[in-house]
Amino acid sequence: MNYFPDEVLEHVFDFIASHRDRNSVSLVCKSWYRIEKFSRTKVFIGNCYAISPERLIARFPGIKSLTLKGKPHFADFNLVPHDWGGFVYPWIEALARCRVGLEELRLKRMVVSDESLELLSRSFPNFKALVLVSCEGFTTDGLAAVAANCRFLRELDLQENEIEDHRGQWLNCFSDSCTSLVSLNFACLKGEINLAALERLVARSPNLKSLRVNRAVPLETLQRLLMRAPQLADLGVGSYVHDPTSDAYRKLKDTMQNCTSIRSLSGFLEVAPRCLSTIYTICPNLTSMNLSYAPGISGAELIKLIQHCRKLQRIWILDCIGDKGLAIVASTCKELQELRVFPSDPYGVGNAAVTEEGLVAISAGCPKLHSLLYFCQQMTNAALITVANNCPNFTCFRLCILDPMKPDPVTSQPLDEGYGAIVQSCKRITRLSLSGLLTDQVFHYIGMYAKQVEMLSIAFAGDSDKSMLYVLNGCKKLRKLEIMNCPFGNVALLEDMGKYETMRSLWMSSCEITLGGCKTLAKKMPRLNVEIINENNQIEFNPEDRQKVEKMYLYRSLVGPRNDAPEFVWTL
Amino acid sequence: MSTENGTCLPESDTGLNFEETKLTLGLPGESRGVVVKTGIKRGYLETVDLNLGRSVDLDGGDRKACDVNPENRVSGGAKPPATEAQVIGWPPVRGYRKNAMKSCRYVKVAVDGAPYLRKVDLEMYNSYQQLLASLEDMFSCFTIRNYLSERKIVDNVNGVEYVPTYEDKDGDWMLVGDVPWKMFVESCKRLRLMKSSEAIELAPRTPPNCSSTS
Numbered sequence: 168m169n170y171f172p173d174e175v176l177e178h179v180f181d182f183i184a185s186h187r188d189r190n191s192v193s194l195v196c197k198s199w200y201r202i203e204k205f206s207r208t209k210v211f212i213g214n215c216y217a218i219s220p221e222r223l224i225a226r227f228p229g230i231k232s233l234t235l236k237g238k239p240h241f242a243d244f245n246l247v248p249h250d251w252g253g254f255v256y257p258w259i260e261a262l263a264r265c266r267v268g269l270e271e272l273r274l275k276r277m278v279v280s281d282e283s284l285e286l287l288s289r290s291f292p293n294f295k296a297l298v299l300v301s302c303e304g305f306t307t308d309g310l311a312a313v314a315a316n317c318r319f320l321r322e323l324d325l326q327e328n329e330i331e332d333h334r335g336q337w338l339n340c341f342s343d344s345c346t347s348l349v350s351l352n353f354a355c356l357k358g359e360i361n362l363a364a365l366e367r368l369v370a371r372s373p374n375l376k377s378l379r380v381n382r383a384v385p386l387e388t389l390q391r392l393l394m395r396a397p398q399l400a401d402l403g404v405g406s407y408v409h410d411p412t413s414d415a416y417r418k419l420k421d422t423m424q425n426c427t428s429i430r431s432l433s434g435f436l437e438v439a440p441r442c443l444s445t446i447y448t449i450c451p452n453l454t455s456m457n458l459s460y461a462p463g464i465s466g467a468e469l470i471k472l473i474q475h476c477r478k479l480q481r482i483w484i485l486d487c488i489g490d491k492g493l494a495i496v497a498s499t500c501k502e503l504q505e506l507r508v509f510p511s512d513p514y515g516v517g518n519a520a521v522t523e524e525g526l527v528a529i530s531a532g533c534p535k536l537h538s539l540l541y542f543c544q545q546m547t548n549a550a551l552i553t554v555a556n557n558c559p560n561f562t563c564f565r566l567c568i569l570d571p572m573k574p575d576p577v578t579s580q581p582l583d584e585g586y587g588a589i590v591q592s593c594k595r596i597t598r599l600s601l602s603g604l605l606t607d608q609v610f611h612y613i614g615m616y617a618k619q620v621e622m623l624s625i626a627f628a629g630d631s632d633k634s635m636l637y638v639l640n641g642c643k644k645l646r647k648l649e650i651m652n653c654p655f656g657n658v659a660l661l662e663d664m665g666k667y668e669t670m671r672s673l674w675m676s677s678c679e680i681t682l683g684g685c686k687t688l689a690k691k692m693p694r695l696n697v698e699i700i701n702e703n704n705q706i707e708f709n710p711e712d713r714q715k716v717e718k719m720y721l722y723r724s725l726v727g728p729r730n731d732a733p734e735f736v737w738t739l
Numbered sequence: 740m741s742t743e744n745g746t747c748l749p750e751s752d753t754g755l756n757f758e759e760t761k762l763t764l765g766l767p768g769e770s771r772g773v774v775v776k777t778g779i780k781r782g783y784l785e786t787v788d789l790n791l792g793r794s795v796d797l798d799g800g801d802r803k804a805c806d807v808n809p810e811n812r813v814s815g816g817a818k819p820p821a822t823e824a825q826v827i828g829w830p831p832v833r834g835y836r837k838n839a840m841k842s843c844r845y846v847k848v849a850v851d852g853a854p855y856l857r858k859v860d861l862e863m864y865n866s867y868q869q870l871l872a873s874l875e876d877m878f879s880c881f882t883i884r885n886y887l888s889e890r891k892i893v894d895n896v897n898g899v900e901y902v903p904t905y906e907d908k909d910g911d912w913m914l915v916g917d918v919p920w921k922m923f924v925e926s927c928k929r930l931r932l933m934k935s936s937e938a939i940e941l942a943p944r945t946p947p948n949c950s951s952t953s
Contacts (some may be wrong), residue, residue, distance in 0.1 A: 216848055241828060241831075242828070243831070243834065243835070244831045244832070245827060245834055246827065246828045299835065301835065327833060327835040327836070328835070329834075329835065334869075334872070334873070334876070355835070357863050358863070359873065359876055370870050372877040377847060420822045436839075459836075460836075460840075461839060509832070509836065510830065510832065511840070512840075513830070513832040513836055513837045513840050542832075543828065567830055567831060570834070571826070571830075572828055584777075600831075624831075626828075626829065626831070651828055651829075652829075676828070728890075
């Protein structure tokens with residue numbers, strides 16, 4: 168029984184931002200469900216095939232902000248064929264048709280066509296924010312449509328997308344009356360852009376707080392942009408190449424002194440090392456730095472730079488910083504919360520420049536560290552145990568030893584005990600990725616201790632089905648499980664089929680599961696879509712059940728098998 | 740994804756035990772004291788075209804060679820270079836990042852008469868047309884005219900014609916456009932937009948004294 172009028176409840180619900188909390192609110196009673204339903208404006212859909220656009224709109228008619236994710240995570244590593252799916256067009260088409268007042272669209276790992284961008288730009292007069300992460304399928308023509316038609320655009324954020332660059336004048340397409348930009352990120356574009364148009368755009372955008380440009384923007388232009396936008400808080404540098412004795416360089420130095428608001432720095436896609444001293448003036452204020460796309464900066468210069476950055480909370484760098492460099496990070500950046508160290512040689516066959524020493528140093532020096540992605544040459548159990556003791560607050564722990572089954576180099580033992588210490592000490596871990604030589608034992612520990620884990624990524628690990636069973640039985644909060652190259656078969660797959668309905672998805676590739684096992688699962692669990700990716704016709708037309716399945720992706724869905732699967736994807 | 744006509748027989752049908760014949764070339768630094776797990780994708784042979792499958796097909800008939808032995812179950816998609824021991828999907832680095840960190844092919848571009856040179860990244864283009872269009876943007880007073888099959892660049896202001904040439908790995912100055920694009924990218928060390936009048940004096944494969952060394 169409600170003692171408050173609807174408007175009051177609605178107002179109260181406004182303060183509940185987390186979508187999980189709002190989901191809980193809607194379960195309380197019918198009238199709360201109704202009020203929450205009509206007042207919900209932001210919706211997050213972790214798997215675009217779990218629900219249909221029509222049902223989304225029926226459920227939340229007032230939706231203004233939509234986040235959608237498409238392909239499975241391992242698509243990032245080339246494990247999913249190109250035309251697997253994840254098309255955004257049907258969503259935009261349905262939202263347009265139902266006249267939804269869409270204002271924000273955030274997409275990850277989806278296929279976005281120019282056509283969908285054009286439709287988007289014309290269908291939603293109040294459209295304000297477009298964020299595309301790891302998407303593909305569009306060109307700068309699509310961007311031109313967005314620029315031209317979204318008159319109140321505040322945010323255009325393109326992160327790590329594959330965009331065909333037609334070297335058009337898409338930046339010119341922003342109308343002169345468009346002055347609302349707050350955030351513009353086109354760092355991933357490969358082609359030339361119209362520099363004059365960019366300068367004019369920045370000049371008429373007084374609210375611009377975040378600007379990340381691409382490699383085609385040279386240092387002279389950067390200087391002029393910074394002159395016009397000294398209020399910037401987040402800067403992504405394109406090309407930073409110039410002669411330190413030149414006029415342009417001296418001008419830049421002066422301009423940088425005025426940029427007192429910059430808190431986040433990235434880019435340096437092209438850099439002439441001797442220019443970096445100009446940045447030292449902004450370093451003391453930086454809280455976030457991403458130099459992971461700047462292979463032109465040597466380890467020595469990285470170290471010099473970081474010594475000026477005492478306030479950094481987030482650092483993304485390349486492993487050329489080395490163990491010694493990480494020790495300096497540890498002694499300088501006491502506020503560090505998130506660290507990502509990427510391989511300079513991403514093909515991974517060479518040698519990474521960091522080892523367990525760097526990680527141990529970081530853990531000792533940075534007590535606030537809770538999120539880690541670390542590509543390294545090797546790891547020891549002793550180091551992991553030390554890290555576990557130093558940093559009990561990890562929420563995200565992702566370790567990638569470049570040689571996938573490498574044991575502890577000191578003891579030649581598997582790394583079970585080390586990871587065991589991590590999960591035992593870090594009770595709040597929600598995301599975990601393992602590598603190195605690992606037996607069933609580590610999964611025993613994970614099942615026992617990693618009670619909060621929601622996403623688990625496993626490769627080249629475990630000895631038997633027991634490993635997978637430990638995880639499925641023990642990790643009560645598991646939502647996403649992705650496994651590659653592990654000896655897990657049908658016994659593990661079929662032991663607790665109901666579990667998969669409590670999860671978003673399961674990916675298994677290069678394991679021991681067979682077609683028969685997948686068929687059994689699909690038959691017993693109608694609310695799961697069990698998809699087999701059959702590349703190169705590895706599975707014949709009338710395959711035998713005992714044939715092993717190379718790639719399986721299953722996910723819960725309220726709308727049954729998808730109708731856009733390509734011919735190499737079989738939904739069982 | 741293209742589908743192939745032929746299929747490969749599973750291991751049991753060929754009668755050849757691939758486990759025995761599999762060369763266990765591991766990745767660098769990897770300990771060999773470990774039992775190799777079945778179905779683990781590692782090592783050189785498993786990720787590269789295998790002729791083993793073709794040679795032991797017991798069924799006759801016309802079979803298109805399969806790229807990989809299905810028992811090894813390496814997925815299709817981009818094949819890694821044969822010279823490196825790589826596994827598909829490992830290390831887990833985003834494709835975008837891998838592409839971004841590839842070695843860039845920056846070459847200098849000189850234009851006869853211009854006071855300074857520019858640099859272009861050949862990796863950024865897919866064809867001669869794109870490259871020349873970009874040069875046109877860069878030296879904006881030029882337009883590109885396709886004169887018959889030659890590509891000439893013309894200075895709009897004074898009507899001087901330029902011919903795009905490049906220095907290859909052997910140090911020879913070549914006319915741009917003769918070889919396939921990818922081959923050109925591999926072998927080009929620098930570009931020069933040569934005045935047409937000078938270029939006429941350059942015969943193909945001329946002795947060194949005619950080659951410009953700028």
